[in-house]
Amino acid sequence: MLFDDVDFSALTLPAEAQALRREVRTFLAAELASGRIVPHLGHAQFDREFSRRVGARGWIGMTWPRQFGGAERSYLERFVVTEEMLAVSAPCAAHWFGDRQTGPSLLRHGSEAQKRRFLPAIARGESPFALGMSEPGNGSDLASVRTRAVKVDGGWRVSGQKVWTSWAHLAEHFFCLCRTSPEEGDRHLGLSQLIVDLHATGVTVRPIRFMSGAHHFNEVFLDEVFVPDDMVLGEVGAGWRQVTSELALERSGPERFMTTFPLLIELVRRLGGTADRRARQVVGQLTARFHALRRMSLAIAFEFTRGASQRTMRDLGTEASLVKDLGTFYERDITEAARLLVDIEPRPDAEDTFERYLAECIYTTPVGTIRGGTTQVLRTIIARKLLGAAGSA
């Protein structure tokens, strides 16, 4: 019922992926040692220069065709790059949306011209994208978007408001989900995805401050913004199908369970040779949970690699949702364990790395189980699929 036909006993990364891992590690060690990057936990940081350097190595859009700036490497190699970045919390926000979401969407649904224009730039780390799905009235209920696009000569006029748009103040474009025909009957019809230039006339980006005072998400107001016809992604009216066809891979990657992992590393450093039995047991449990999560996530990446070569993909959507659900709670439990095992008063102005990471993780604890689909919505989907399977068996 879950992971059917997946041979967990055969999960070993090919030699070229492990060779790549060493390359990435060396690169990151040099970035850290030189002070070019200073990791922060909780929210991936936005650093265009870092993204350019990663792009120059060929580590963005790695699985894409060469003609669009990709390297035609395997999903397993991409997996390795991603987990190495996460293990040190490298500042990947300027390229991650492109690498993980907008790039793959463009590959699947984009026109030749769009692919040629955006994909090589994303792969170079030079075209940061944001995602404009949520609105004040539409969170979990994505289909109730109110932002609307009206057909005009040569394009569309878009008006409405988006919220929680991460990095819209620094990105170049965003994918804007909007209604292109009036809601009648099935409300999932009549939605479209437009690629909107965030610097276009009529676009206003206002910061929304996170409760720690940090600025990473925004409100985006659209007032009669003109979007040319060639910036419609895929088909007009097929927005819903396009958005929800997000690949399982995108939901089950290491970014769903590794955002607090560097805190675990610092926790181990702090505890050192402790004689505390409970500390050893908790560290053991956290390690075991990571081990299993990573195996599940890897299995999905393996399936993609196999499927991509044989052009037959098993549906591992439920498994991917499970990985996200387990993963977001795992991230939270690392934070909780760290604060209970090392008895300090967490402070936002800490200088010590462990203490700073701990404070950053506490501030961002709530977000893992909210962004990209809440726990409740995710579990509803999982249960529906499992019960459906049991019912029909």
Added chain:
Amino acid sequence: MSEDDDIRSLLVDTAQRIFRDHCSQRTVEAAKRDGWSPELWEIVQQAQLPLVSIPEEKCGAGGSVSDLAAVLRVAGRHSAPLPLAETGLLAAWMLAASGLNVPPGPLAAAFQRTEGELRLEPVADSWRLSGELKRVPWASIASRLVVLVRGGDCDRVATVDPGRCTIARGVNLAWEPRDDVRFERIALRADEVVHAGRGVTIEAFYRRGALARALLMAGALDRALERSIEHARTRVQFGRAIGRFQAIQQEIARFGAEVAAAAAAALSAAGEVERGDGELAVACAKIRVGEAAATGSAIAHQIHAAIGVTEEFALHHSTLRLQAWRSEYGSETYWGERLGQRILDAGAERLWPLLTDSA
């Protein structure tokens, strides 16, 4: 209702009214920058709330520790940016119990943790204080700092003008002042240093500190639950209020249980401190309320989703305080070990009597 109950409900009503009218979200937000709210302090002081539980002959407001406890819960509910617990439950308690009058104004309280941390030397007929105390709550805004200093023969209570100390400002997760205070050979008059009075010990100080945080957390949990219920009733997704979804109902129910347990544990501990040392009750309270704080703030944020993690929305005033207060005056780890050790030392035969003899 007894006369005591009348006084208690009057106090709670007064506190509710003051905080509702004068402790707005803007007040709490401004305190992130200023450290506290002097305007609110004036009003609260006028109403004599800070010195409840301190005898009137020592310039206090009278009443019991349980009365003050009820006020602290209300203060926690409103995230009141004031050293209310430090003033009444800690500093004024030490002064009054040691025979000193309590000065007006916000007070900070601290105690010597380690042997070498402070040095209090007699010089002729006065004293000299040297050393450093880390993360003293509210030191930078207090008008007096009351310190419990260890001595070879006995512990002493010293009152110091913070203006004469070197203070490095620091904050907790909710930006409340937690400052490092250096005493550089500060001269203190004979009447500024006295023998610690009956019951004023480092153990008792720490217990009272933990009690204070448990009470404030119980209040913050009340507020987080109220906000979550309000949000569940009004936020509409998929054409209905999210409180209509069973997944949300289950979370609200779980949350309610945590809040109830927190109030029971914190308020009963106040009574036990009043009647005895309250060691067992305070340990249980700090542990249980800490757990409720962890579970409760997670549920509150989950129900609010994105809106709840913003600076604009007031939920974080409660939840970040819960996160900060959990670790102050001993986390669940600290009190868990201390309580567990005590139970194990006493042995199996003592467990049941220990749980039932005092209440």
